[in-house]
Amino acid sequence: MKKATAQAVKKNKIQILENWMKFQLTDEGLRDDLMNNEELHAQSVLLLDALIRAMETGETLHASSREFDPIRDVLGEISVMRARRGYSPRETASFVLSLKQSLFDAIEKEYKKEPESLYKEIIAVNNILDALSIFTFEAFLKGREEIILRQTDEINEISTPVIRVWEGILALPIIGTLDSARTQIVMENLLQEIVATNSSIAILDISGVPAVDSLVAQHLIKTVSATRLMGAECIISGIRAEIAQTIVHLGIDLSNIKTKASLASALRVAFDMMNVEVKKVDRRSNILLK
Amino acid sequence: MIVISKDSMGIIREQDVVPFRSRVKEYATKIGMSLVNQTKLITAASELVRNMLKYANGGIVTLEIISKNGISGVRLTFEDKGPGIKDIQLAMKDGFSTGRSLGLGLPGTKRLVNEFDIKSVPGEGTTVTITHWKNGR
């Protein structure tokens, strides 16, 4: 790319920005619901400035060259931010592509009398912008992936609550697949709560676990052992009929573990173990006695 | 025996296990398999993909709905290009594990499904095929 091209862009920066903004604000796909115009303006200035700086640095510019690192930083941030706000990948990539026309206009003015140079310079700038828009696309996807990962963590956190059902009795309803990461969270939460509440019985309810394979079984066994090491007893409840059959066929031995079909029957066992008696009281006869 | 529908799925990460299991469930539900048999098939499938991930760094599963003598079933083929199994007889024994695990995956799977076939060439890979019929017989 020629030095003159960078200079032409720099010289006409205000005009370019104005045209670009006009283009963006009148575009049908403008998402003024996701970002206000001042912010869009600020982002546009940021990108254009970074582009001019990169263009000024060298003659043999390529979008993967080191001079473009700052632009990639700027674009990376803008893309991730747009991913978070709910922009589509297309809308994010067109942010970069929409700059083309205003840039070309400025370059055209500069090379009015040299069609050959004009052609070459336009191609060069075009290639850079194309590469940057692909980069934007990738950064956007990465941003989305990060969001998904974070959400997975959050779901794991909120979907493994430890409930204090009675003094000394904790219940943990587990919903979904019990993979290694999840088991870790369940175990940590449980052990922490056992200490914090000074509980002696924990009920692990697996009614919401779709399948118990040998890995899940192993995780359950580990959790039970860890609970025992803390001096508490662990009951597994919510073993549905089809799960019970599968466990037997698989050959998993749960005979060392207290298991119950429902949370209610596990609670009854827990009450027994703590010498708590729950019984019906006839209120009316009480009133009559008074 | 005829193949009614066929599809395949690559398994390369632990995150692929849950979508794969839903797919198996979808197939089992489609042919009207009972809940108990569905659970058996899904659990077996789960064991085999986990082995594929743990010992062979993943592989490909082919899912098929097949029909024989008017009875439909689900056939799953797990194919990997891992290290293979040297002694299949030993690997099929309850409690045998090179992964310090329960060693129940392969023998348990065989007990869970109607048909079970394993082929392995050390250094080339392992292929396990299981079939479970609609009525579980």
Ligand SMILES: Nc1ncnc2c1ncn2[C@@H]1O[C@H](COP(=O)(O)OP(=O)(O)OP(=O)(O)O)[C@@H](O)[C@H]1O
């Ligand atoms: N796809 C495979 N490729 C290579 N080796 C395998 C494969 N599947 C199983 N094996 C070998 O066979 C052994 C037995 O497998 P199996 O699934 O029965 O038990 P496991 O995976 O060790 O334990 P579990 O499944 O109970 O957690 C494994 O330890 C491993 O050495």
Ligand SMILES: [Mg+2]
């Ligand atoms: Mg296994």
